[in-house]
Amino acid sequence: xxxxxxxxxxxxxxxxxxxxxxxxxxxxxxxxxxxxxxxxxxxxxxxxxxxxxxxxxxxxxxxxxxxxxxxxxxxxxxxxxxxxxxxxxxxxxxxxxxxxxxxxxxxxxxxxxxxxxxxxxxxxxxxxxxxxxxxxxxxxxxxxxxxxxxxxxxxxxxxxxxxxxxxxxxxxxxxxxxxxxxxxxxxxxxxxxxxxxxxxxxxxxxxxxxxxxxxxxxxxxxxxxxxxxxxxxxxxxxxxxxxxxxxxxxxxxxxxxxxxxxxxxxxxxxxxxxxxxxxxxxxxxxxxxxxxxxxxxxxxxxxxxxxxxxxxxxxxxxxxxxxxxxxxxxxxxxxxxxxxxxxxxxxxxxxxxxxxxxxxxxxxxxxxxxxxxxxxxxxxxxxxxxxxxxxxxxxxxxxxxxxxxxxxxxxxxxxxxxxxxxxxxxxxxxxxxxxxxxxxxxxxxxxxxxxxxxxxxxxxxxxxxxxxx
Amino acid sequence: xxxxxxxxxxxxxxxxxxxxxxxxxxxxxxxxxxxxxxxxxxxxxxxxxxxxxxxxxxxxxxxxxxxxxxxxxxxxxxxxxxxxxxxxxxxxxxxxxxxxxxxxxxxxxxxxxxxxxxxxxxxxxxxxxxxxxxxxxxxxxxxxxxxxxxxxxxxxxxxxxxxxxxxxxxxxxxxxxxxxxxxxxxxxxxxxxxxxxxxxxxxxxxxxxxxxxxxxxxxxx
Amino acid sequence: xxxxxxxxxxxxxxxxxxxxxxxxxxxxxxxxxxxxxxxxxxxxxxxxxxxxxxxxxxxxxxxxxxxxxxxxxxxxxxxxxxxxxxxxxxxxxxxxxxxxxxxxxxxxxxxxxxxxxxxxxxxxxxxxxxxxxxxxxxxxxxxxxxxxxxxxxxxxxxx
Numbered sequence: 001x002x003x004x005x006x007x008x009x010x011x012x013x014x015x016x017x018x019x020x021x022x023x024x025x026x027x028x029x030x031x032x033x034x035x036x037x038x039x040x041x042x043x044x045x046x047x048x049x050x051x052x053x054x055x056x057x058x059x060x061x062x063x064x065x066x067x068x069x070x071x072x073x074x075x076x077x078x079x080x081x082x083x084x085x086x087x088x089x090x091x092x093x094x095x096x097x098x099x100x101x102x103x104x105x106x107x108x109x110x111x112x113x114x115x116x117x118x119x120x121x122x123x124x125x126x127x128x129x130x131x132x133x134x135x136x137x138x139x140x141x142x143x144x145x146x147x148x149x150x151x152x153x154x155x156x157x158x159x160x161x162x163x164x165x166x167x168x169x170x171x172x173x174x175x176x177x178x179x180x181x182x183x184x185x186x187x188x189x190x191x192x193x194x195x196x197x198x199x200x201x202x203x204x205x206x207x208x209x210x211x212x213x214x215x216x217x218x219x220x221x222x223x224x225x226x227x228x229x230x231x232x233x234x235x236x237x238x239x240x241x242x243x244x245x246x247x248x249x250x251x252x253x254x255x256x257x258x259x260x261x262x263x264x265x266x267x268x269x270x271x272x273x274x275x276x277x278x279x280x281x282x283x284x285x286x287x288x289x290x291x292x293x294x295x296x297x298x299x300x301x302x303x304x305x306x307x308x309x310x311x312x313x314x315x316x317x318x319x320x321x322x323x324x325x326x327x328x329x330x331x332x333x334x335x336x337x338x339x340x341x342x343x344x345x346x347x348x349x350x351x352x353x354x355x356x357x358x359x360x361x362x363x364x365x366x367x368x369x370x371x372x373x374x375x376x377x378x379x380x381x382x383x384x385x386x387x388x389x390x391x392x393x394x395x396x397x398x399x400x401x402x403x404x405x406x407x408x409x410x411x412x413x414x415x416x417x418x419x420x421x422x423x424x425x426x427x428x429x430x431x432x433x434x435x436x437x438x439x440x441x442x443x444x445x446x447x448x449x450x451x452x453x454x455x456x457x458x459x460x461x462x463x464x465x466x467x468x469x
Numbered sequence: 470x471x472x473x474x475x476x477x478x479x480x481x482x483x484x485x486x487x488x489x490x491x492x493x494x495x496x497x498x499x500x501x502x503x504x505x506x507x508x509x510x511x512x513x514x515x516x517x518x519x520x521x522x523x524x525x526x527x528x529x530x531x532x533x534x535x536x537x538x539x540x541x542x543x544x545x546x547x548x549x550x551x552x553x554x555x556x557x558x559x560x561x562x563x564x565x566x567x568x569x570x571x572x573x574x575x576x577x578x579x580x581x582x583x584x585x586x587x588x589x590x591x592x593x594x595x596x597x598x599x600x601x602x603x604x605x606x607x608x609x610x611x612x613x614x615x616x617x618x619x620x621x622x623x624x625x626x627x628x629x630x631x632x633x634x635x636x637x638x639x640x641x642x643x644x645x646x647x648x649x650x651x652x653x654x655x656x657x658x659x660x661x662x663x664x665x666x667x668x669x670x671x672x673x674x675x676x677x678x679x680x681x682x683x684x685x686x687x688x689x690x
Numbered sequence: 691x692x693x694x695x696x697x698x699x700x701x702x703x704x705x706x707x708x709x710x711x712x713x714x715x716x717x718x719x720x721x722x723x724x725x726x727x728x729x730x731x732x733x734x735x736x737x738x739x740x741x742x743x744x745x746x747x748x749x750x751x752x753x754x755x756x757x758x759x760x761x762x763x764x765x766x767x768x769x770x771x772x773x774x775x776x777x778x779x780x781x782x783x784x785x786x787x788x789x790x791x792x793x794x795x796x797x798x799x800x801x802x803x804x805x806x807x808x809x810x811x812x813x814x815x816x817x818x819x820x821x822x823x824x825x826x827x828x829x830x831x832x833x834x835x836x837x838x839x840x841x842x843x844x845x846x847x848x849x
Contacts, residue, residue, distance in 0.1 A: 044708065048716075056720050060823060063722025064748040111713040121713045129708035138721040140820040142728055142739035144827075144847065149723045163708050266546050266567055267476050273568035274482030278489060305568050325653060327637070341648070362650045 012199065013192035020188035024181050032173025039169045043162050051157050052118055052133050058082035059153050063137055068149050072096065078153060086155035104154050108134050112152055122159070129159040198226040205233060214241035252319075259315035265308045272301045303430075310432040314416070317439040324443055326358045331394060332387055334361055338368045339385075347372060350386040357394050357466045363440040367448070368396065370437040371460045375400040379458055393446065393465040404452040404459075413450045414438045437462075470578070471512040472496045473503035473529065474544065475521055479567070483516070486571030492578065500524030504532055511539065514578055517561070518544045519552050527559040534560030538617045540581045544569070557658030562619035563645060564655075580646035584622035593628065596690035598667065598676060600628055609667065619644065620663050623656075627677060627687035636684040660685055721823035723747075727754035728817035730810045730847070731762050731771035737809055737847060739817060740766055751784045754818040755794065758810065774807040784815065787824055791842050792816075793832045808833065813845035 059082055067074050075088040075095035087099040094101035108121045112134040120133045137151040201218055208216040216237055218230040276298040283294040316322045332351035339347055368385075375383045379400025386397045405413060412418045417431035434448075441448045446464035453459045470487075472494050474480045484494045495512065497503035500521050507515070515533055519526035530541055543556035543564040556564050562581050565574055593600045599608045605621055607614045616624065622644045627635060635643070641651035644659075660679075664671040678686055725743035732738065742757055759779045762771040782795040792815055803811070812831045820826035830842030 040708065052716055056717070060720035060722050063720055064724075064750065064822060066723040066748075067746040068723050068725040068748075105713075108713045111715075115715060116719060118716045118719050119713045120716045122708065122711045124710045129710070133716075135719045137723045138719055139724040140721065140728070140817070140826070142741065142817075144817070144820055146721060151723055159708055166708065263546055267479060270546075270568040271476065271478030271482035274479065274486040274571055277571050278485055281489070327653065337648070365650055 011196075013189065013196055016192040016195070017185055017188040020191075021181060021185050024184035025177065028173065028177040028180055032170065032176070036166065036169045036173065040166045043165055044159070047157070047159065047162050048120060048131055051131065051155075052120060052135075055083065055133055055153070055155055056118060056135060059135065059137060066137070066151065068139065068151070070151060075151075078151075083153055083155045086153065089152045089154070090150050099154070099156065103156075104134065105132055108132055108154075109152075112136055112154075113148075116146070116148055129163055131157040131159055133157070195226070198230065202226075202229060202233060205237075209237055209240070214244055255315060255318045258311060259319065262308050262311040262315060265304075266312075269301070269305050269308060272297075273305055276301050307430040307432075310430040310436060313436050314432055314439070317436075317443075322439070322443055324360045325362070326360050328356050328358055329361050329364070331355045331357055331359070331364070331396070334359075334364055335368055335385060335387060335396065338365045339372065342369065344372060344376065346381060346383065347376075348382055348384040350384070352387060352389070355387055355389045355394060357389075357464060359444060359464065360440075363443065367437045367440050367462055368398075370433040371396075371398040371448075371462065374433065374460075375402075375458065378402060379404075389466075393463055395464075396462040397459065398461075399453050399457055399459045401453075401455075401457040404457050405450060410450060414448070470494055470514040470516060471503065471506055472516045473498075473500065473521065474516070474518040475499060476518075479518075483571065483574070487575065487578075490571060490575040492575070500526070500529035503529060507533060507536060507539075511537070514540045514542065514581060516542050516544055516574075516578075519556060520546060527555045530556065530559035530561055534617070538615055538621075540584070540618050542574075542577060542581060553652070553654060554658075557654060558661075560617070560662065562617060562659075564652075576646075581618065583646070584618035584644065595628060595631065595676065595688060600624070607667075614666055616663070616666060619659055620666070623659050623663060624667075624677075624687075627685060631688045631690075632686055634680045634683045634686045640685065656685075722821065724821050727751075727757065728814065728821060729754065729758045729762075730813040730817065730845075731758075731766065732774050732806060732810065733770045733772070737806070737813060738771065739813070739847070740771055748818075748821055751792075751815055751818045751822070754814060755784055755811070756780070758814045773810065774804055775810060776802070776807070787819060787829070790828055791830045791832055792819060793834060795834045803833075808843060809846060812843045813847055816845040 059078070062078060062082055066078065070078075070088075070090050070093075072093060072095065075090060075093065076097050078088040079086055079095040079098045083098065085098045087101050087104065088095045089101050089104075105121055105123060108119055111119045113136070116136055116138060118133065118135040120131060123130050123132060132154065134152060134154045136148045137153065138146045139149045141147050198221075205216050205218045214237060217234050220227050220230045220234065279294045279298040283291045283298065285291075286294055330353070332353055332355050335351055336349065339345075339349070372383065372385060375398055379402030381401065383398070383400045386399075388395045388397070409418075414434050416435045434450075438448050441462055441464065444464045446462065449461040449463070451459050451461075470492055472480060472483060472487075474483065474496065475498055477498075480496050480498070484496060487494050494516075495506060495510075497506050500523055503515075503517075504524075506512075517526060517530055517533070521529065526543070530543070533539060533541060541561045543552070543561040544567055545552040545556065545564055546567050553564055562584075563577055565577055593602070597610045601607070602625060605625075607616060607621070607624065623640065626640065626643050637653040637656045638651070640656045641647045641653065645651060645655055647655075660677055661671075663677055664674050667676050668674050675690060676687060678688070680686055724741070724747070726741050726745045726747070727749055728739045729742050730737050730739050740762070742754075742763070744763070758773070759775055759777075761767075761773045761775075761777065776798070778797075780797040782797055784795075785793040794811065794815055796811070811833065815831050816826050816829050819829055826845070828844075830844055832842045
């Protein structure tokens with residue numbers, strides 16, 4: 001059911017307006033109703049009492065001169081004098097000027113005859129309300145008892161004027177409603193705004209907070225629940241900002257530490273690297289342990305240097321200080337040069353000429369070296385590098401025919417220090433190779449996809465856009 | 470050559486390594502001592518560490534450059550902006566990131582030293598410039614222009630085919646002998662220094678012109 | 691929410707217009723017609739009222755008093771009614787009811803009247819006033835004549 005109600009009817013404003021509208025309508029209806037009922041009572045009562053009293057006094061005044069028992073002429077005289085248009089009745093005898101005795105409502109006549117009181121009845125005469133009044137004329141007998149003479153006088157009064165007067169009350173009520181209800185609706189609409197505005201501010205504030213603008217604060221105006229809510233929101237946002245700020249600071253500190261450590265390592269490494277060549281040359285002449293030792297030192301120094309370089313590279317990505325030196329380069333030649341420099345001759349290539357894109361050659365070289373190096377290390381020949389290009393970008397696919405990537409490894413393959421083969425914990429890589437390659441690809445606005453070939457073996461695809469993103 | 474490096478282990482290591490490649494290396498532990506050594510005996514090349522105590526590495530570079538056209542190779546611990554740009558602006562011919570293997574450094578050193586002389590005949594006249602290839606001298610309106618070997622090499626390469634556009638890549642390979650992975654900022658910095666020395670109005674270059682999107686060319690004057 | 695509005699609607703519409711009614715009692719009827727005034731004569735030694743229907747109508751208290759003072763008709767005499775009031779007597783005036791009292795002025799001294807005669811006068815006046823619509827019980831009659839008026843007297847039959 002809720003789904004079918006349109007949005008603007010579902011809001012707080014609509015509800016408020018509706019409630020206030022209903023309240024106003026009810027109030028007006030109620031007031032008008034009460035007014036109307038009271039008016040009806042008063043107006044009617046006034047007229048009715050007035051007419052009955054007048055008739056009664058008139059008959060009373062006339063009574064002493066009334067012959068008892070009356071003849072028709074006497075009855076006519078009564079009608080003519082005090083009850084113009086009415087009827088006077090004495091048993092079966094009735095006046096013949098004015099109304100006919102048959103027009104008297106039977107219940108009224110019965111009551112008048114039986115009761116010895118003035119009796120009135122309202123009837124509906126073809127849509128018009130009519131008051132019928134009947135009264136017996138009494139006498140006092142010798143025992144000082146009041147008894148009916150048998151003479152009865154009846155008169156009809158049209159209440160049309162009263163009806164119209166009463167209707168006017170009702171009409172006034174509707175007229176008031178016609179003015180008041182729209183007014184109330186408008187006021188309710190505006191009043192709803194007073195509630196809606198802070199609510200909207202809260203909603204916008206929450207959205208901004210969700211987007212990450214942790215410095216969002218709401219104005220705390222007033223002292224009502226909405227101000228309270230705003231205060232709570234602000235406290236929460238401040239706390240969040242503080243916490244996130246802390247976390248960021250700690251993360252930044254950690255990263256800075258890694259960067260600093262790496263840099264500090266470079267100085268001793270520089271000295272060590274400077275002499276690894278010497279060690280290499282001399283180790284041939286050293287015998288036994290010294291020779292092994294020097295070769296070991298040399299090899300490990302090289303690995304350490306690579307690791308520190310990788311760490312620094314990753315730090316630069318993390319700190320957002322990675323620089324791009326893009327220029328239009330022939331990718332085919334770049335890949336070929338990368339393989340040639342490293343003396344990787346066993347790799348099959350499919351590198352069409354003239355595939356030019358705006359890349360940072362050093363970084364591109366790093367990616368290719370990593371992907372092909374991984375294929376050579378962990379995969380098995382034949383290893384193939386294929387360069388393709390279409391309108392939007394270029395793709396470099398590196399495949400091998402080795403065991404491929406196990407399903408549990410695949411999601412983590414770009415994670416830092418994640419080594420695919422846990423048994424072989426110390427391979428040549430630093431464990432950061434793919435992470436760095438991925439970041440380099442990101443820097444170009446591209447991606448690296450990791451997967452397996454349908455026929456077995458790993459498959460990595462580097463996709464880059466042709467121009468600067 | 471002269472090595473100005475504050476860390477004793479690195480000094481010793483590089484000395485040893487470079488010595489193996491046939492270089493005679495003198496060392497200095499800081500800028501002051503290095504400058505003193507410089508005035509005492511002119512080295513063929515200076516290896517300058519950026520991080521020095523006392524006088525800042527860049528300042529030392531500027532002073533060395535001011536003293537003469539000795540080739541300078543900066544040794545930086547970081548390959549990012551601050552060090553490289555600062556070094557190039559201070560007048561370094563090339564830079565190398567520590568840690569560096571001595572044979573790589575050796576290759577660089579040799580490349581820089583090679584910028585001394587190139588084949589060529591006669592003296593060429595380009596506007597107010599007179600370029601003597603054999604003597605490796607340039608005069609402008611009769612006054613000699615003091616260029617570093619790298620600057621000289623760049624000018625010679627550009628003016629070899631006046632009007633031809635060389636890309637930064639090509640210049641890196643021709644002048645610095647870096648491979649395809651070279652840093653194009655080296656070219657830009659050198660061009661800027663060259664213009665400062667050659668042009669009447671460096672902002673509106675006549676001799677070394679930029680061809681936007683392609684590279685640089687010499688002239689047309 | 692819906693039945694609330696419906697209820698209101700019913701109330702509002704139901705009360706519209708002037709509604710017809712059953713017959714309703716609405717007060718005291720007129721009193722005052724009679725075949726004739728009630729005159730208190732004496733019979734068998736005590737007061738006995740008679741309705742003088744010859745007129746056919748009630749008439750005024752003064753007329754009734756005059757009729758009383760003139761004594762019973764032959765028909766009434768034949769029935770045994772006589773008056774204790776000496777002749778000739780005439781009612782000069784009968785005042786309207788004021789503060790529950792009627793003042794009657796006679797042409798003779800009330801002191802000269804026998805108690806029965808006084809009762810006759812008083813009761814007749816009270817009876818006729820009752821016929822005209824006044825309450826008989828508490829109605830007092832002051833008789834004034836040649837001499838001063840006495841206290842208000844009440845009709846014994848009216849109690």
